[in-house]
Amino acid sequence: MESIEKALYYIVDENDEHNRLSKFFNYFLMALIILSVGEMALETDDGIFLPYRNYFRIFDFFTVMVFSTEYIIRIMTAHLIPENKGKTRWQAVKTYIFSFAGLVDLLSILPFYLDFTNLDLRVLRMLRLLRFFRVFKITRYNDSMKLVADVIRDKRSEIGVIMGLIFIIMIIASFIMFYAEHDTQPKAFPNVLGCFWWAIVTMTTIGYGDVFPVTYMGKIVGSTMALLGIGLVAMPTGIISAGFLEKINERQEKEKQKKEKPEEDKKHYCPYCGHKLDD
Numbered sequence: 001m002e003s004i005e006k007a008l009y010y011i012v013d014e015n016d017e018h019n020r021l022s023k024f025f026n027y028f029l030m031a032l033i034i035l036s037v038g039e040m041a042l043e044t045d046d047g048i049f050l051p052y053r054n055y056f057r058i059f060d061f062f063t064v065m066v067f068s069t070e071y072i073i074r075i076m077t078a079h080l081i082p083e084n085k086g087k088t089r090w091q092a093v094k095t096y097i098f099s100f101a102g103l104v105d106l107l108s109i110l111p112f113y114l115d116f117t118n119l120d121l122r123v124l125r126m127l128r129l130l131r132f133f134r135v136f137k138i139t140r141y142n143d144s145m146k147l148v149a150d151v152i153r154d155k156r157s158e159i160g161v162i163m164g165l166i167f168i169i170m171i172i173a174s175f176i177m178f179y180a181e182h183d184t185q186p187k188a189f190p191n192v193l194g195c196f197w198w199a200i201v202t203m204t205t206i207g208y209g210d211v212f213p214v215t216y217m218g219k220i221v222g223s224t225m226a227l228l229g230i231g232l233v234a235m236p237t238g239i240i241s242a243g244f245l246e247k248i249n250e251r252q253e254k255e256k257q258k259k260e261k262p263e264e265d266k267k268h269y270c271p272y273c274g275h276k277l278d279d
Contacts, residue, residue, distance in 0.1 A: 009077035012070065029070065029137070036063045036134050064112040067134070071105045101137075108134040147251075151243035162235045169232070170199040173225050180217040188212075203229040 013022045039059055043049045049056060075093055078084060084092035096102045152159070174195035181189040188211045189195050198211045202225045213222045 005077055005080065008073045009080045012073055012077065029066070032063055032066060033134050033137050035059075039063075040134075060112070063134075064109050067105065067109045067137075071109065074102070074105065104137055108137055147244070147247055151240055151247055154247075155239050155243045158239050159236050162232065162239070166203060166232050169225075169228060170196060170203055173199045173203075173221055176221050177213065177218055180215050180221065181213055184215055184218075199225065202226055204233055205229045 010019065011021055011025050013019050036059075039056060043056060074096055078096040079087065079089045079092040081092065081096075084095060087095065097106070174192050177195040177198060178189055178192050181195075189198070194211075201208055201211070202222060205226060207226075213219050
């Protein structure tokens, strides 16, 4: 059983860059994810979906079976991941299942199996939207998407502070605008929630023009919101950009260190399959 698990882990291993079988498996899944998302988009066009309904169902069945098999393999081999070293098998499995990647893997296949239950059809239609979570699976197999995820994870505290500040300002502006504009424009500013829509549009400097203040107080608040939006909304972009530069510099430094390693290191890998050899 242990040898089977190691063989399966060799297929899904993402850390060994010399593992050609794993690379092929990753590229295959990336292509399948892209095709699956394209299939979901084509399903919304009755002119395309209805004549080829059976083909769509066959392809959806195939993708779910592949993703389900991958999900089972990752559960079976969770304890072999280097990050889970020292954990029990159950702890490793629990770590994977409740991780972002594990939840995405589950949500991408769950709607298919829920079709076999007795749930209300309206609920099923809503749950089938969860299939779109398949698009997030691609972050595991694409280095560029991994970079985006790593930057957002590393900078989440700074981004959270800025987003919290923006939210507080919009809430305050919504209450002020309600009391400033409601009596003059009851339809445009019917309640605080309606004013919050105006605050979002103004803070993000989109300005649809469907709702705008006419009172002096409202214009002052609107002008302040627009000016704050120019600076505050741009701050997360600057934080993420700085994070990208840091990550790119780290990758370049790692690549440089790899190139500087002696040629002798290459002998530790099989020249045919690229798998790392045991010392």
